[in-house]
Amino acid sequence: MNETAVALPRPTGGRILAWLQNYGVYAAIAALVVVNIAITPHFLTVENLRTQLVQVAPVVIVSLGMALVIGTEGVDLSVGSVMALATALLPLYLGYGAGPAILVALLGGVAVGLVNGSLVAFVNVQPIVATLCLFVGGRGLALVLAGGRLKDVHDVTLLNLGSSSVAGVPLPVVVAGALTLVVTGVVRRTTFGRQLVAIGGNRTASVLSGLPVRRVLLLVYVLSGVLAAVAGVLATARLQASDPSSLGLLMELSAITAVVVGGTPLTGGRVRVLGTVAGALLIQLVRATLIKHNLPDSVAQMVQAVIILAAVYAARGGSGR
Amino acid sequence: MTTEQAATDAPVTHDTYALGRRDRVFGLIQRHGATAVLVLLLAVGSLSFSRFPTTENLGDIAITSSFPAMVALGMTFVIITGGIDLSVGSVFALGGVLAAYAVRWGTAAGLLVPLAVCGAIGLVQGLLIARVRLAPFIVTLAGLLGARGLLLSISHEGATTYLIPHGSLLARLGQGRLFGLGQPVYLTLALFVIGAVLLQRTGFGQAVYAIGGAEDAAALMGVRVARTKIIVYVLSGTLAGLSGALNAARLSSGVTILGTGMELDVIAAVVIGGTLLTGGAGSVSGTIAGVLLLGVIQNLINQIGDLSSSYQQVVSGAFLAVVVVVQTYLSRARRL
Numbered sequence: 001m002n003e004t005a006v007a008l009p010r011p012t013g014g015r016i017l018a019w020l021q022n023y024g025v026y027a028a029i030a031a032l033v034v035v036n037i038a039i040t041p042h043f044l045t046v047e048n049l050r051t052q053l054v055q056v057a058p059v060v061i062v063s064l065g066m067a068l069v070i071g072t073e074g075v076d077l078s079v080g081s082v083m084a085l086a087t088a089l090l091p092l093y094l095g096y097g098a099g100p101a102i103l104v105a106l107l108g109g110v111a112v113g114l115v116n117g118s119l120v121a122f123v124n125v126q127p128i129v130a131t132l133c134l135f136v137g138g139r140g141l142a143l144v145l146a147g148g149r150l151k152d153v154h155d156v157t158l159l160n161l162g163s164s165s166v167a168g169v170p171l172p173v174v175v176a177g178a179l180t181l182v183v184t185g186v187v188r189r190t191t192f193g194r195q196l197v198a199i200g201g202n203r204t205a206s207v208l209s210g211l212p213v214r215r216v217l218l219l220v221y222v223l224s225g226v227l228a229a230v231a232g233v234l235a236t237a238r239l240q241a242s243d244p245s246s247l248g249l250l251m252e253l254s255a256i257t258a259v260v261v262g263g264t265p266l267t268g269g270r271v272r273v274l275g276t277v278a279g280a281l282l283i284q285l286v287r288a289t290l291i292k293h294n295l296p297d298s299v300a301q302m303v304q305a306v307i308i309l310a311a312v313y314a315a316r317g318g319s320g321r
Numbered sequence: 322m323t324t325e326q327a328a329t330d331a332p333v334t335h336d337t338y339a340l341g342r343r344d345r346v347f348g349l350i351q352r353h354g355a356t357a358v359l360v361l362l363l364a365v366g367s368l369s370f371s372r373f374p375t376t377e378n379l380g381d382i383a384i385t386s387s388f389p390a391m392v393a394l395g396m397t398f399v400i401i402t403g404g405i406d407l408s409v410g411s412v413f414a415l416g417g418v419l420a421a422y423a424v425r426w427g428t429a430a431g432l433l434v435p436l437a438v439c440g441a442i443g444l445v446q447g448l449l450i451a452r453v454r455l456a457p458f459i460v461t462l463a464g465l466l467g468a469r470g471l472l473l474s475i476s477h478e479g480a481t482t483y484l485i486p487h488g489s490l491l492a493r494l495g496q497g498r499l500f501g502l503g504q505p506v507y508l509t510l511a512l513f514v515i516g517a518v519l520l521q522r523t524g525f526g527q528a529v530y531a532i533g534g535a536e537d538a539a540a541l542m543g544v545r546v547a548r549t550k551i552i553v554y555v556l557s558g559t560l561a562g563l564s565g566a567l568n569a570a571r572l573s574s575g576v577t578i579l580g581t582g583m584e585l586d587v588i589a590a591v592v593i594g595g596t597l598l599t600g601g602a603g604s605v606s607g608t609i610a611g612v613l614l615l616g617v618i619q620n621l622i623n624q625i626g627d628l629s630s631s632y633q634q635v636v637s638g639a640f641l642a643v644v645v646v647v648q649t650y651l652s653r654a655r656r657l
Contacts, residue, residue: 132589302466
């Protein structure tokens with residue numbers, strides 16, 4: 001009986017929900033921009049747009065990795081700790097120059113991703129538990145490496161990453177944009193992308209049809225780790241200091257929020273890269289709007305909570321479950 | 322044999338007849354591994370540090386562990402139903418601030434207001450999860466943000482710290498000692514006994530296990546799935562609020578910055594205690610062992626004076642990883 005009910009054509013309400021699920025984020029962003037142009041002074045200035053984009057860049061980069069992980073029906077709680085680890089590793093190797101230091105920081109992300117991925121792919125631990133280990137341990141390790149102190153960063157090459165611009169666009173934003181394009185390409189145009197989505201849709205079926213499930217899962221978690229490390233490096237460059245005790249705190253929640261608001265279901269089998277970027281932008285815009293109008297942070301957090309629930313409710317309604 | 326018979330028979334055969342000795346040993350390790358390691362650590366600690374086995378130090382571990390333990394008790398119920406509650410850290414902090422705020426209207430208000438508000442947060446989350454069928458992960462993530470927002474708006478964006486007057490009944494409740502141990506320790510023990518009875522000896526407890534094992538099957542067998550789930554989240558919210566209120570009473574103030582990341586520490590303790598995140602298996606006694614284990618690790622690292630407290634996180638994380646890997650292998654070996 002249930003099957004027939006599902007197969008019947010949807011009433012108009014269902015179609016609206018489905019539309020909301022697919023394009024709701026973009027519509028919400030458009031609406032917010034229009035509202036802001038109307039009521040917020042100095043909203044359309046270059047300076048303001050630059051600030052907003054620079055602030056959102058690290059979240060976007062981390063969210064890209066998170067979207068891939070969630071597409072495989074997983075989740076990566078360790079991303080904030082990876083950012084802390086990256087920022088702790090940077091000053092240790094800056095003596096060899098900015099290039100090697102950044103490389104080491106990214107390798108830290110790879111290492112964390114390998115541990116997460118091995119636990120998930122080979123030991124079959126639930127992703128939430130597997131990444132919880134490094135969520136707890138990763139930041140501790142970063143603090144141990146840094147000696148628990150905030151260190152100022154003086155390396156010019158590294159600082160330029162945070163402050164310089166390409167054709168007027170700040171470098172972190174350029175990096176975030178480029179990575180978005182790469183990840184979109186990977187998901188849409190490569191075998192790896194198809195396999196990733198297939199595993200999220202039905203892992204057992206993927207194993208039975210001969211997909212390299214373990215290899216793909218391992219690679220997905222490594223990618224998430226590297227992207228988080230990139231975000232950590234960029235954030236360090238912008239802060240001009242390495243502060244492993246606070247960098248990336250609650251980043252896992254922001255990234256999951258961006259992915260979910262962007263319309264990627266937590267149940268896997270679907271990745272919406274552009275939706276994820278839009279999700280991150282939407283949350284940033286909401287916060288900025290509230291702050292610009294002197295509404296306190298407490299209200300911003302509660303509004304964010306409502307947005308998450310609304311987004312998930314729309315997604316649920318659209319998928320007919 | 323009908324399906325209903327098979328379903329009711331399954332737990333019995335699972336535990337008694339069909340298992341060989343190897344399976345029983347594995348099952349024992351899975352259920353009591355945390356307790357065994359805890360005993361081992363206590364022995365090693367007592368032999369290595371003269372200051373470790375003093376009553377004062379052990380009492381210290383007991384009182385600092387009692388607050389996360391209360392939160393972990395509620396979390397155990399939630400996780401056994403196959404859910405998760407990420408909001409407990411924020412709710413814990415909110416409970417503390419509410420207690421310190423409401424104590425102006427008397428001790429009863431100082432306890433009841435946080436319990437009522439935090440229970441209500443649990444109720445809303447439970448309704449969204451059980452009735453609207455949203456994912457627990459997302460609902461409680463929103464709860465985390467919402468509760469933190471509420472906390473900030475009560476405390477004027479964290480600028481105001483409400484104090485609990487010294488010598489007031491609420492402060493004495495949190496700071497008082499009985500036979501050398503802090504009073505919250507006894508309350509925690511009592512709550513755990515109630516929790517164990519509730520989980521093992523009542524229909525509600527059976528429903529909690531049944532839902533975590535197979536929700537659809539439980540629903541078909543007539544278990545009131547939605548009601549049980551709602552109660553479980555109310556329980557978790559209320560316990561987190563109670564723990565926060567007592568902690569505030571102990572500290573004499575509603576500290577606004579507490580509880581960040583606490584949810585994941587608590588989940589770690591529950592998992593170390595042998596409760597499976599997939600639901601359907603776990604115990605309250607394991608949870609208390611898990612919480613104490615993390616508390617003892619922290620205390621031992623503090624004993625090694627020159628190590629920074631960051632090592633505690635590294636050790637806890639590594640320990641969690643080992644436990645998870647061992648558990649996964651054990652449960653797989655038992656199933657084969």
